[in-house]
Amino acid sequence: MAEPCRRRMEEDEEEVEVEEVPGGFTIRPCWPSDFEAVRRLYQEAAAEQVGTAFRQALQRPAVLALLGLCAALPFLGPWPGPGPGLWAAALMGPALAAASLYGACLRFGRASAAGPLQEDLADIDGYFLRPRDAGLWVAQLGGAGPLVGMVAVMAETEGPAGSCELCRLAVAPGLRRCGLGRALFCRALRFARARGYRLCLIYTSSTNTAALPLYKAAGFRLHQAYPPPEIGPLVQLLCQVTDYILTLRLSDTHPGEGGSAGLGA
Template identity: 35%
Template sequence: MNPVWICPTGPVVMALVIRRYRPSDKDTVLTLFGTCTREHISPCFFNAMKSFYHFSVIMALLIAGYHLGSVFAAVLLPAAWTGLVYFSCYTLYDGYVRLKLNSDMADIVGSFLSRPDDCFWVAEVEGKGQVVGMVAVVAKQSGKERYGELFRMIIAPEFRRAGLGSRLTETVLAFSKERGFSKVLLETSSTQQPAVALYKKLGFRLFDNDFFYFSNQTKYYLMQHCVCLCPHSCTLNHMKQ
């Protein structure tokens, strides 16, 4: 039986259910995925603009414009650089959404539900059929080690900070333990600090800097949670998708 629990959303209390994805969920899931992923564009931009690197460049351009004796140049050059930084953040997340909508998210059943050790769940408001969250896990193998990788953790804005992220993550961990995986891996970024804090609270630990986008000063991290009974068999090896 699907677990039903109460999720406070402001003054309203709703019952939510976490269940396997159905093909009828596709339109809502894709819209939620695209909208929530693109929400990271603005935080990415503001974080980048607070960095010493971009601050220094803008100040240098401002001074250069001043020495050229042109107020127009003093305004235009920093503004142009700021626009380039925003464009970098926009293309990072919008490009990611477009890539996924044309790859694994175009066929969710085939990508996440065609093998017994993969799964894709949605969280919906009970009785209304309103999908408000999702998460997926994909089985991976590195040598003799089998592990799961968590993907597509998405929660609608009005249902955040109400425990849904914890429930979805715990669903992945329980599934992975049942399948005999040694661990669960995930990738997140410096833009998503609330998510990083949630994963740490649930026992994930940061073990590697995956890569760094210099233009928008975004770091991507790998995190893992051991779910096996033998911790020594839980290695830090990671096979990229």
């Protein structure tokens, strides 16, 4: 283990303790040996949101109308009567349109994940382990199994004085709705309060359907909503993806921070 990491963990004894979570999980500070697993877990979570964005897009009236138009176009031209070729063209049009839309969602997902993977997750030690006012925690299955969750806190330099960002909350897809996401979330909030932060910000998206109910239950409020900068105008028109900035005054308490019934990312 790198010496700066060792000193940090020795100084913050309360963060070294392993927290047992019902279901056979443990939450502990991230170690240097976890770095690659943390990046893989984040990539998996980002990839899952691509599918969410695509499914949400398929429910939009504009997209349904576009698919219907693609199916109808072969019948609107000066073609002979209906036949196998015409029906094949009617099916091919919507399929190609849906494939193009999925490709656009995929490019959006890759672009939105690239920032963290090239910045803070590329230098986990420098962003989260060395600074005393930052931290990254991982959830492990069975104490020695694979990493199945993560969450981080770091100072928010662009917000008001005394602000922090709660970020990188992710839980393996097969382990949702069991309280693990809530346990990670509460661990990060406890750290933020202990470090004296006054305001906590979360940057998230309408595609993050697993975590949005958790944030709302904990008392986070919408501060700003805006189109993702990584998405083009046509894809935004069809998909209607929205980025959110959520805020919580850490002096506030909210019943949604305790327990795990009915929530959990």
